[in-house]
Amino acid sequence: MAEATLVAIPGLPDVRPGMSLPDLLVRALERAGLRPADGDVLVVAQKVVSKAEGHLVDLATVTPGDEARRLAREAVKDPRLVEVILRESTRVVRAHHGVLITEHRLGFICANAGVDHSNVGLGPEVVSLLPRDPDASAGAIRDAVHTAFGVPIAVIINDSHGRPHREGAVGVCIGAAGLEPLLSLVGRPDLYGYTLRTSVEAVADELAAAATLLQGQCDEGTPAVLIRGIRIAQGPGGAARLLRDPSRDLFR
Amino acid sequence: MAEATLVAIPGLPDVRPGMSLPDLLVRALERAGLRPADGDVLVVAQKVVSKAEGHLVDLATVTPGDEARRLAREAVKDPRLVEVILRESTRVVRAHHGVLITEHRLGFICANAGVDHSNVGLGPEVVSLLPRDPDASAGAIRDAVHTAFGVPIAVIINDSHGRPHREGAVGVCIGAAGLEPLLSLVGRPDLYGYTLRTSVEAVADELAAAATLLQGQCDEGTPAVLIRGIRIAQGPGGAARLLRDPSRDLFR
Numbered sequence: 001m002a003e004a005t006l007v008a009i010p011g012l013p014d015v016r017p018g019m020s021l022p023d024l025l026v027r028a029l030e031r032a033g034l035r036p037a038d039g040d041v042l043v044v045a046q047k048v049v050s051k052a053e054g055h056l057v058d059l060a061t062v063t064p065g066d067e068a069r070r071l072a073r074e075a076v077k078d079p080r081l082v083e084v085i086l087r088e089s090t091r092v093v094r095a096h097h098g099v100l101i102t103e104h105r106l107g108f109i110c111a112n113a114g115v116d117h118s119n120v121g122l123g124p125e126v127v128s129l130l131p132r133d134p135d136a137s138a139g140a141i142r143d144a145v146h147t148a149f150g151v152p153i154a155v156i157i158n159d160s161h162g163r164p165h166r167e168g169a170v171g172v173c174i175g176a177a178g179l180e181p182l183l184s185l186v187g188r189p190d191l192y193g194y195t196l197r198t199s200v201e202a203v204a205d206e207l208a209a210a211a212t213l214l215q216g217q218c219d220e221g222t223p224a225v226l227i228r229g230i231r232i233a234q235g236p237g238g239a240a241r242l243l244r245d246p247s248r249d250l251f252r
Numbered sequence: 253m254a255e256a257t258l259v260a261i262p263g264l265p266d267v268r269p270g271m272s273l274p275d276l277l278v279r280a281l282e283r284a285g286l287r288p289a290d291g292d293v294l295v296v297a298q299k300v301v302s303k304a305e306g307h308l309v310d311l312a313t314v315t316p317g318d319e320a321r322r323l324a325r326e327a328v329k330d331p332r333l334v335e336v337i338l339r340e341s342t343r344v345v346r347a348h349h350g351v352l353i354t355e356h357r358l359g360f361i362c363a364n365a366g367v368d369h370s371n372v373g374l375g376p377e378v379v380s381l382l383p384r385d386p387d388a389s390a391g392a393i394r395d396a397v398h399t400a401f402g403v404p405i406a407v408i409i410n411d412s413h414g415r416p417h418r419e420g421a422v423g424v425c426i427g428a429a430g431l432e433p434l435l436s437l438v439g440r441p442d443l444y445g446y447t448l449r450t451s452v453e454a455v456a457d458e459l460a461a462a463a464t465l466l467q468g469q470c471d472e473g474t475p476a477v478l479i480r481g482i483r484i485a486q487g488p489g490g491a492a493r494l495l496r497d498p499s500r501d502l503f504r
Binding site for chain 1: 253254255256257258259260262284345346348350351353361363369370371372373412414415416417418419420421422423424433434435442443444446448450451452453454455457458459461462464465466473474481482493494495496501502503504
């Protein structure tokens with residue numbers, strides 16, 4: 001019987017800037033008796049990565065520029081927050097009452113360029129940014145697990161993003177190491193021998209979404225989830241593979 | 253330790269038109285010794301629902317109209333297939349070489365209005381349509397499981413859809429019974445007491461995506477997955493809740 005399990009790794013401390021998240025994860029796995037195996041996927045929430053790496057801004061230290069002030073009026077937002085969002089972004093997609101959607105410098109199109117107040121806990125005006133290089137963050141965790149357990153697992157950094165056409169946010173992959181984020185079935189036969197012509201599955205996003213179901217944003221906060229039993233393809237990773245070239249984006 | 257499991261239900265036969273999918277699922281659960289429990293979510297692939305319900309079209313019987321012929325030239329597709337897609341759609345979003353994206357009459361924006369050749373296996377030109385009423389299909393499965401096991405589980409019908417901004421398709425919920433598709437955390441405190449202001453999670457889509465990881469499109473075909481251990485909110489279901497009102501869709 002094909003079966004997969006998702007385990008929320010218990011015992012992670014409150015992550016603070018300067019802590020080594022790879023070490024904390026290795027120790028939490030050891031304490032929980034969770035021995036990673038080949039083919040496992042460790043999904044870690046962006047928020048704790050950013051906190052450990054100190055990728056944070058205290059809004060009290062920010063002076064908004066002219067563009068941020070103008071956009072803050074349009075979006076009805078704190079101009080200092082808008083200033084931080086603009087610094088993280090390459091373009092503004094949409095500004096509307098309470099909502100600012102931009103393209104993050106890493107290519108993700110999401111609300112507030114991923115700049116977020118929630119689950120930071122380091123002061124009333126401290127916000128978190130997305131990690132500087134989420135693929136590298138995933139790679140560092142992968143290396144630490146490999147060193148500690150001798151097993152080359154896959155690692156995904158996930159975040160929750162809103163999306164066009166559909167309500168609600170879903171977990172998506174913003175950093176990946178050790179797996180192919182996309183699984184192409186093009187050219188393979190289906191169950192009846194029909195050759196699949198267009199099927200490419202965003203496996204890394206589906207793993208990210210599955211982990212989000214266990215991570216929790218409120219009291220239950222368990223930012224790291226070990227997924228076992230899903231057949232993944234090993235590969236170098238790289239979440240940019242999941243970004244659609246705008247010129248080929250027919251779904252917009 | 254918070255843990256969730258996904259089990260691909262073994263032993264489903266090759267589903268053919270006229271079979272009762274709810275009965276087949278109940279029998280497969282019984283044979284596998286899988287006793288559904290309160291809080292479980294059963295995710296069933298759209299394809300077997302459509303096949304059991306006979307929502308299929310043999311292209312050999314289709315005469316394309318003028319609009320289908322014109323659009324077929326634009327999209328470089330079989331005019332008969334385009335005719336079927338148009339009958340299923342309320343509007344064309346985009347036509348391009350090999351790609352036709354429409355709004356399905358149920359509100360989903362996806363390639364080919366969900367009309368699909370793959371994994372049908374009923375003749376070289378037989379395509380499947382989306383179920384007529386996927387919420388009702390989910391409800392019928394839920395009722396059958398309730399009757400057989402005395403437990404009110406949640407049921408999701410899923411399909412793989414492409415999306416704007418990101419490469420690859422992911423599993424999404426197109427029919428739901430017995431759960432709230434969206435989980436709103438607005439107004440709840442985060443781990444540090446900060447009040448969440450915008451967090452709404454599309455739980456049904458994340459469950460649909462998780463199940464897709466086990467369903468497989470090729471040799472492994474296991475279209476039904478039982479998910480256990482995810483905290484869901486009971487509710488009437490209704491996948492239309494997951495559709496964003498175009499006038500409020502700032503992500504486009």
